[in-house]
Amino acid sequence: MNDDFYDKGLEKAKQKDYAGAIEEFNHALQLTPYFAEAYFQRGLAYYDLGAILQAVSDYTEAINLNPESVEAYYCRGLARVALKNLPGALEDVERAIRLNLNYAAAYSLRGIVRRKQGYIQDAIANFKKAAQLYLEQQDKENCRLCLEQIKKLQPPEKLAVQSIKNTPILSTNDYFTQLLEKAEKGDTREAIADLNWVLQADSQDAQAYCCRGVVRCKIGNYREAIADFNQALKLNFQEAIVYRNRGKARYLLGDHQGAIADFNQALQMQPQDVLVYVARGNVYRAMGNYLSAIQDYSQVLQINPNDAQAYYNRGIAYTLLEEMQNAIEDYQRAASIFCEQEDWENYQQVLTSLEKIQKFSPESRKQKDNLLRQRLLRLVGGYWEIAQRFIEQKQDYYPGMSEEWYIQKVIDDLERDRGR
Known part of the structure; x- marks a missing residue:
């Protein structure tokens, strides 16, 4: 008879008849006062009915009868959050985790509690742990919910200032922007791990492949980066960022023609993207095609006349073409802009380059040779x-x-x- 009341209570709760379920559990407990599972299920019904205090009371009774009940600790912690009893909630959820180290929901709840207490980094760590466990359990939806919580908690950060030698990373937005910024600050391993989670949850997320490709390119895994960019393109993520970064990876692997092809494709999509012109100019320069490199750097300066890096790069190309006067003018212009920007590292680098080429005298035999070489190169x-x-x-x-x-x-x- 006791089991009949209990089973009826479960059925009514399943039908969302919480008042009816509570009545059936009452009958079951009258017959068996030490029925821990009946207290727990009645607590769930009270909680769903909005009677939070009664729910906490029943969860407590269930814990007294069965101190190893992970679910009872978790549910009482959840109810205590609703009652704004954060210390009590934290105590319950930590007990649940001690009883079951792989209880994903408990880590997620602890993340909520720590967030409400103002411990943001601790909250993020708990949501990450929960997301990892949900992935292992193939619970894609709850994994995504945890990732969304992380996204809300991570503050936007300014992109690191790029030096002349580095090509900046242009990211996609929202969560992926934050991951790329994290990678830019040096946390590449953590960024890769987060992206792996996303792709385990959804293997068709083209944006995640693109983002992981950018991070892999940054740490020098160029072949793996190209594989990610290829996958993003197969999933119809036809964005300039994919071609620009794949071009960069191909260039660094020595595939100059492939890099040029990718940069050309990127420029068809974004004709005003100065980063692509700079990247393509660098490839032309590496190939010895200094005139084409100069044309690309000049295009950058048409778009942005105050781009110091473009002046510096064009100055290098002029030097290699042995057009020293043009090189000197570009170096001087770059130095002036870097000085105004108080970018002292690049300012000093330009001055060093300028000093080297100013040693040439117009009357010297070396200069005459340079003029001949210039004519021949043209x-x-x-x-x-x-x-x-x-x-x-x-x-x-x-x-x-x-x-x-x-x-x-x-x-x-x-x-x-x-x-x-």
Whole structure:
């Protein structure tokens, strides 16, 4: 008979007839006053009915009868949160965790309590632990809820200032922005772990693949980064950020033509993206195509005339093209802007570069050689590798001549062949 009342109570609670369920549990407890599970289930019904104090009383009785009841501690903690009894709630949820170290809901509740107490980092740590456990249990929805709690608690941070040598990361928004900012500050391992959680919860999240690719690229895992960017594209995440960062990874792996192709695609999507022009200019420069590099840096300066990094990069390209006067002008302009910005590290770097090239005297033999090299480079489209092959051919035919003679000979032959 006792089980009949209890079973009826469970059925009525399932039908959301909480008052009827409480009545059935009352009958069960009249017959068996030490029925711990009946107290627990009646507490749940009271809680769902909004009678929180009665719920706490029943949970307490259930705990007295069964001190190992993890669910009773958890539910009493939940009810105490509703009553704003945070110390009592924290005590209950910590007891539940001691009884079951893998109880995901308890970590999530402790995160809520710590958040309400103002311990934000502790709250985040608990939500992360809960999310991890939910993933292991294949509970995707509760995992996402925990990640949402983390997103709300993590404050936005300013992106770190980039140096000349580094290409800034342009992130997507919201939660992924915060993860990328975390990676930018050096917490790459934690950012990767968070993104792995997201992808375990939803393997079709293209934005997460893109974000993880950016972080992997930052830590030097270029092949894995490219795999993530490829997956994002397969899932139709056709964004400039994917092509720009995949281009960066391909460049760093030595695939210059592939990098150029990706940067071209990114510029079709965002024609005013100065970061892409800078990145493509750097690749052209690495390839020895200094004229194309200069064109890209000049495009940046058309969009933003005060971009010190673009002046500096163009100055480097001019130096490699041996157009020293143009290089000096660009270095001076870059130094001036860095000085105004009080960016002393980059300011000093530009001054060092400027000092090196200002040693050339217009009257010196070296400068004359540089002018010849400049003429030759222009005749071969800015590719010094091509010029060098022509020079080596002349050295084979006319051994024993000076370097200046060979360069002049190549220039004369090229201009004659082109009818100049």
